[in-house]
Amino acid sequence: MPNTAAALDLLLLPTWLVPVEPAGVVLKEHGLGIRDGRIVFIGPRSAALKLNATEVRELPGMLLSPGLINAHGHAAMTLFRGLADDLPLMTWLENHIWPAEAKWVDEDFVRDGTDLAIAEQIKGGITCFSDMYFFPKVASERVHNSGIRAQIAIPILDFPIPGASTADEAIRQGVELFGDLKHHERIKITFGPHAPYTVGDENLEKIRVIAEELDASIHMHVHETAFEVQQSVEQRGERPLARLARLGLLGPRFQAVHMTQISDEDLVMLVESNTNVIHCPESNLKLASGFCPVERLWQAGVNVAVGTDGAASNNDLDLLGETRTAALLAKAVAGSATALDAHRALRMATLNGARALGIEAETGSLEIGKAADIVAFDLSGLAQQPVYDPVSQLIYATGRDCVKHLWVAGKQLLDDRRLTRLDEEQLCATAKAWGQRISGRTES
Numbered sequence: 001m002p003n004t005a006a007a008l009d010l011l012l013l014p015t016w017l018v019p020v021e022p023a024g025v026v027l028k029e030h031g032l033g034i035r036d037g038r039i040v041f042i043g044p045r046s047a048a049l050k051l052n053a054t055e056v057r058e059l060p061g062m063l064l065s066p067g068l069i070n071a072h073g074h075a076a077m078t079l080f081r082g083l084a085d086d087l088p089l090m091t092w093l094e095n096h097i098w099p100a101e102a103k104w105v106d107e108d109f110v111r112d113g114t115d116l117a118i119a120e121q122i123k124g125g126i127t128c129f130s131d132m133y134f135f136p137k138v139a140s141e142r143v144h145n146s147g148i149r150a151q152i153a154i155p156i157l158d159f160p161i162p163g164a165s166t167a168d169e170a171i172r173q174g175v176e177l178f179g180d181l182k183h184h185e186r187i188k189i190t191f192g193p194h195a196p197y198t199v200g201d202e203n204l205e206k207i208r209v210i211a212e213e214l215d216a217s218i219h220m221h222v223h224e225t226a227f228e229v230q231q232s233v234e235q236r237g238e239r240p241l242a243r244l245a246r247l248g249l250l251g252p253r254f255q256a257v258h259m260t261q262i263s264d265e266d267l268v269m270l271v272e273s274n275t276n277v278i279h280c281p282e283s284n285l286k287l288a289s290g291f292c293p294v295e296r297l298w299q300a301g302v303n304v305a306v307g308t309d310g311a312a313s314n315n316d317l318d319l320l321g322e323t324r325t326a327a328l329l330a331k332a333v334a335g336s337a338t339a340l341d342a343h344r345a346l347r348m349a350t351l352n353g354a355r356a357l358g359i360e361a362e363t364g365s366l367e368i369g370k371a372a373d374i375v376a377f378d379l380s381g382l383a384q385q386p387v388y389d390p391v392s393q394l395i396y397a398t399g400r401d402c403v404k405h406l407w408v409a410g411k412q413l414l415d416d417r418r419l420t421r422l423d424e425e426q427l428c429a430t431a432k433a434w435g436q437r438i439s440g441r442t443e444s
């Protein structure tokens with residue numbers, strides 16, 4: 001049990017405190033105390049003011065919530081933002097993105113693109129993101145340096161990719177990185193077979209065996225489009241999810257990204273295996289991929305988290321905006337205005353994300369003993385007035401520009417909208433230079 005008698009490093013005194021767990025609770029006139037990177041006190045303001053604290057921050061007009069968790073993305077793809085728009089998935093991938101990746105993606109690209117993604121995400125209230133991209137070791141170094149929390153999925157395909165000429169090589173690198181980082185307090189390594197149409201049974205079985213041995217998660221695009229499902233039925237005689245179930249991949253350590261196509265049998269498989277679903281509504285809308293039936297999944301007991309996908313298919317890493325889109329879309333898809341209410345939407349963007357990534361004991365809610373991964377949203381602006389329900393205001397009426405402060409493991413990474421560890425001007429200049437090279441406006 002944390003010792004509340006010892007001095008706090010930091011005491012936060014917001015207008016509203018939304019712990020997410022217990023569900024639906026909004027605390028007013030409360031304080032939150034942090035020591036050694038962990039939440040050690042949540043209680044009435046009167047009791048909080050009696051505690052000894054090295055630093056006290058009054059946060060008038062602000063709502064304190066767990067940091068947002070972006071459960072799916074391809075961080076370095078920020079450098080391809082807007083490169084190929086308004087196309088369906090396979091045309092976008094095969095004719096535009098994969099050729100651009102073959103030409104441009106190297107360790108420098110991943111370093112600069114990941115830094116840009118981390119900065120954008122911190123400014124948007126994200127304390128933890130899931131990344132699935134090439135050169136995962138480079139991405140993990142950027143996460144380490146920046147102070148943010150992340151799951152890094154090792155990219156595995158049946159064909160050569162930047163950084164690994166075979167799936168075996170990618171898996172070997174993944175096992176090594178897993179070993180190197182298994183005690184890292186903010187980074188979790190998982191295995192990321194790209195999709196059922198790019199990874200055959202043989203490699204999927206290898207991944208299952210290794211993930212089981214290491215107790216590692218598996219992160220994969222699944223049922224992104226109706227075409228993917230139809231092609232699998234035609235070519236293999238089974239739906240992709242049924243194939244993954246037959247191969248023994250589904251389970252609480254499995255993260256199925258997209259799932260826009262769900263038959264009654266698929267739903268039973270997801271529920272019985274306790275598989276996590278990661279919903280990326282804006283990428284699905286932009287690529288016209290389909291609609292994930294979030295309310296149906298939620299009512300059946302499936303854990304649903306939310307992700308932005310990469311900036312080349314979204315085109316931003318705005319998880320607050322994504323959550324609003326998810327809440328609105330869930331109502332349209334379910335044909336019910338009560339689907340995915342604001343409180344459940346916030347839970348999906350925080351605690352459900354942590355659960356999907358297997359880190360719910362560490363983060364995802366404001367609870368005593370958890371890491372201090374916290375965001376302060378400023379609800380004092382005119383567009384938020386009047387405030388009847390601050391969570392409704394946050395989800396339906398607030399943009400990411402209202403993110404004021406952010407802490408990960410008690411370290412402040414955003415202070416009054418200024419990045420404390422990253423140089424915003426430098427990041428913009430570097431990204432612009434990449435844009436000029438890629439669009440051919442300067443010599444490469």
Ligand SMILES: CSC[C@H]1O[C@@H](n2cnc3c(O)ncnc32)[C@H](O)[C@@H]1O
Pocket residue numbers: 074093097098101132133134155156157192193194195221224283309310313
């Ligand atoms: C091995 S992971 C990186 C790989 O995935 C590609 N990608 C990005 N977004 C999507 C998506 O929505 N569906 C399928 N594949 C996607 C990315 O460009 C990389 O090649």
Ligand SMILES: [Zn+2]
Pocket residue numbers: 072073074221257309310
């Ligand atoms: Zn993706």
